[in-house]
Amino acid sequence: MLMLGIDTSCDDTSCAVVEDGQKILSNVVSSQTDLHSKYGGVVPEIASRRHVEIIVPVTEEALLQAGVTLSDIDGVSVTHGPGLIGALLVGTSFAKSLAYGLGVPLIPVHHLAGHIYANFLGKDVPKFPVLNLVVSGGHSELILMKSHGHFRIVCQTLDDAAGEVFDKVAREMGLPFPGGPYLDELAEFGDPGSIFFPLPKIEGFEYAYSFSGIKTRAILEFQAKGESEEFKADLAASFRKAVVDQLLHPVKEVIDKTEAKSFAISGGVAANMLLRREAEALCKELGVPLYVPPPELCTDNGAMIAAAGFFKYQCVGRDMNEWLYLSPSAGLELESWGDGYS
Ligand code: KG4
Ligand code: ZN
Secondary structure (H helix, E strand, O other), X not given: OEEEEEEOOOOEEEEEEEEOOOEEEEEEEEEOHHHHHHHOXXXXXXXXXXXXXXXXXXXXXXXXXXXXXXXHOOEEEEEEEOOOHHHHHHHHHHHHHHHHHHOOOEEEEEHHHHHHHHHHOOOOOOOOOEEEEEEOOOOEEEEEEOOEOOOEEEEEEOOOOHHHHHHHHHHHXXXXXXXXXXXXXXXXXXXXXXXXXXXXXXXXXXOOEOOHHHHHHHHHHHHHHOOOHHHHHHHHHHHHHHHHHHHHOOHHHHHHHHOOOEEEEEOXXXXXXXXHHHHHHHHHHHOOOEEOOOHHHHOOOHHHHHHHHHHHHHHXXXXXXXXXXXXXXXXXXXXXXXXXXX
16 A cells, blocks of 8 residues: 655654555655744744645655655545644645545544654564653653554653753753754763753652753753853753653663563654663663664654554544544544554
8 A cells, every 4th residue: 555644743844655554665854944943943834834835846756756646646644633733734634635636545643653653664663562652842752552553651741842851951052953963962972970960759640751840950050050062061961861861761660560572762852862872771671672763764754654544544444534524633632543453
């Protein structure tokens, strides 16, 4: 099945062609970073307008690179939330028209399911049950999957997302937008032991993340003594270690309790070098295989949406016409797909 995958949830316009949820024939991402960088963050209205301008050429390019035409496409998958509502509206309206015009199924995909399915592109895929750490600009969650389409959120953030705090601390330190990757690089030159950030004390939840305290502490440290390049690198290294330590803190216990057979990390922050190294060490200790997508599949892209759409179609497909009435939702909750299948 040849699936077109479209994502316009934030500031990247993405379209991909994927065969059977596994083989990427093309994956075109048009970044808007240059448009938003002078504002230090994504401006929703500018993002939506740019999606309108670029979605047709991006789709044409994806078809061209895949060596196929629209008449070869068997289904259209699209992110319908969560994200910026104006941006989502562009992608969903475009995908609906395309699916309706071609007479093929339209498959709405939750953005987090998309990130998770970046690890299912290719031949070597995670074994169920799989524990997913999804870390992006808007989310930090541990999600257990016992089979395709069965999602159970085990741990989530009570305040900021990990990517968000990377970006905010980086912005304060004068690094370019989006700051996560720049802070990651700077941290390679610093001493992670120079500033101690304790794990937050969270009561009333079995598992939960909280990053806003670490963020505020890092910003205050920088404002107090951030002038020297050496201090900046030490702060970046210590802050990055605090975020990564917290992200991985519950993983051993959850894997033991749930008897998960694999651990998979996805989302933009999965590109973080320390997170990858520390997760590798942890998985080695636990004897559990680790899955992390290549960097270009960590950040937003259409291939992960096409992959998730393909597997969702296997779970609950065949009667897709009602989805032509779908409307996007900025705060969409992650729901399982029917009974799933394994
Ligand atoms: O998944 P994504 O492309 O978009 C969302 O769905 O949010 O993630 C983007 C986020 C940004 O916050 C970006 O700074 C962060 O991922 N990011 C990183 C790294 N690469 C991207 N954060 C830390 N270290 C990195 N190497
Ligand atoms: Zn994302």
